[in-house]
Amino acid sequence: MSPIRDMLSETGITEQQWRTLRVLGEFGRMDTKTLADRSSLLFPSMTRIVATMLKKGLVTQTQGTDDRRRRYVEITSHGQRIIDDYAPQAASIAESYKRVLGEQDYETLLDLLTKLDPGAQT
Incomplete structure (x- = not known):
């Protein structure tokens, strides 16, 4: 995670905020x-993360029309710009992991990490 943390230090966002933006962008x-x-985050944590991201102008949040308790989150152009600006560097970091592990071990690693995250299997 060190290369990712180094990259994110330039953006002023946390790893959790990066994951959230990536999910919203996708x-x-x-x-x-x-x-x-x-995003593989706990709901109470996500609530706090979204509140911080709202203040930074990275996301917007709206209330559901059918269920007013439900909140919807959407990436802003500012948040998307961060993803767009740093996606090549993130891809380069992922490629370096592939070079170290080899393609097959890298894919195995991703599969194993997915097994640890039940939300990712849906």
Whole structure:
């Protein structure tokens, strides 16, 4: 995680915020519970993370129309710009892991990590 942490130190966001932005960038607007599951974060943590990200202008949050208790989160252009600006560097870091592990071991690692995260299997 050290290379990722070094990269993120330039952005002013945390690893959890990066994961949240990546999920929102890939899947679009979603409710907070689904976002927590897809980001592999606990729901109470996601609530705090979203509050911080709202203050930074990285996401917006709206209330559900059918269920007013449900909150939906969406990435802002500022948040998307961070993902776009740092995606090549993140991809380069992932490629370096592949070089060290080899393609097969890298894929095995991803499969094993997915097994540890029940939310990722849905």
